[in-house]
Amino acid sequence: MAPGPIRVAETPLVSYLLRRADDALVLGHRLSEWAGRAPTMEEDMALANMGLDLLGQARMLYAHAGEVEGRGRDEDAFAYWRDERGYRNLLLVEQPNGDFAVTIVRQFLYAAYAEPYWRAMMASGDATLAAVGAKAEKEMAYHVRHCAEWVVRLGDGTAESRARAAAALTELWPFTGELFEVDGTDRTLIAAGIAVDPQTLREPWQRTVIQVLAEATLEAPPAGFMRRGGRSGRHSEHLGHLLAEMQHLQRSNPGAAW
Amino acid sequence: MYTQALNAGAVGAGQPPGEDAALLARFQERVDADQRIEPNDAMPEAYRRTLIRQISQHAHSEIIGMQPEGNWLTRAPSLRRKAALLAKVQDECGHGLYLYAAAETLGIAREELVDQLLTGKAKYSSIFNYPTLSWADIGAIGWLVDGAAIMNQIPLCRCSYGPYARAMIRVCKEESFHQRQGFEIMLTLARGTSAQKAMAQDALDRWWWPCLMMFGPPDAASQHSDTSTRWKIKRFSNDELRRKFVDATVPQAHFLGLTLPDPDLRFDADSGHWEFGAIDWDELRRVIAGDGPCNADRIAARRCAHEDGAWVREAALAFAAKRQAKQAA
Ligand SMILES: [Fe+2]
């Protein structure tokens, strides 16, 4: 067990696995913050379901990162002992829950990307990533369906819900550019047949988003400045608070097993 | 989690005027013959009201019970524990849903029951008015609170009212999974570092007595459980269930190497039971009356979720109405 925060020697594959694992963990954690607070009991169940899917994905990916890294680190070493700057998740998923519209729009924008992403990853040259893809693709398809239904209900519901859904879209839209970003890590792994080129996901993502927004009588915000930095550990201010809460117990008891 | 024998007695002693004695007699015969009563069957009004109260208290307890455990979801010390706790809190919500659905078969809407909870008219298990102050409390709740719930609910699987009995069968399976999981958390802590062991002991110290109170007031002080017993809603008395719980749990505490916070606890070889010290019934009365450590917080949090979600529920209704209008056109 780590005596203090860890620094991971990030090879392209380790880095790539941590990015995906961190996306899933941070978004799953955000969903778990809703427990007992949802607008209906049915929705409490649904948010927990989606959170559980994401936690499951994160755990498989961290375990694989540990194997690839080969230094005996387990899922908890990565989740609990990396500092904010070592986290590699998208800025989108760390954004606070806000109201129900923000949570649903955030989940929708992410899932509309993650579903085709994981489907494509089923063909990855990395067997574990392909296996995660087979499971996650089905899970994310449900997230897309569930969230799309809500986006439509909120957009085409009352004046208030419509305004809240539109505000959520405006707030979160600048974080969607990062979904399709390609850097050296990606390029190496794309060339090796392990990763998919995120640029190829832009079209299916847009198709889903535009179609659902149209049904919701909402409009996509105009193209504008896109925020980035999550993949290299330059986060918004929100992630540090999330990690402080999540990590404190594990870190106050170094060496303990739970 | 579960309902408390708060006032497990039947509502209203006598039959309402006009309810005919022949009906009551026929009903009692069916119950005596262990026939399940189903929603469309004739039933005495007091039977219906008693069940609505008991099942809804039980449902409210499941829903309020999400809070003390939810309090540690974002701080769970490992990913495995985090996922297991989220699944457990989700199960409790599911229990609330089945139970509200069971209550609805008796002719009352969920909205009305929820309203009774939010306005403070309805009761829920007093155990959830205690705070979760450390991670070990999550272990203690699973082990002891779910454990006590199982003691109470296993007999309810044979309750005369079909929908309640069937809900209980499903719920009990999940509660016993929760109980094992809670015990396993305690075992890990008890075998862990000295700080972890101290955490486990502290949790046991705080949860033990409130868990014994979960079974409700002593038999000598609780009236009118006769009708509930006759109607096979309740099959064991509060004291019988409490004793079963203590007998099952004391050896588990010993296995964990933890000390139960009761200097009077001793095994009575003659009766074969563990004899325990006096329960502070004033504390139970105080907590039920609203002065427990978290009563105000629990209801405030529930109201807050309800009010914050109002615009979402309105949107869903408005949307459904629009769709219906479109289809009709
Ligand atoms: Fe439960």
Ligand SMILES: [Fe+2]
């Ligand atoms: Fe439970």
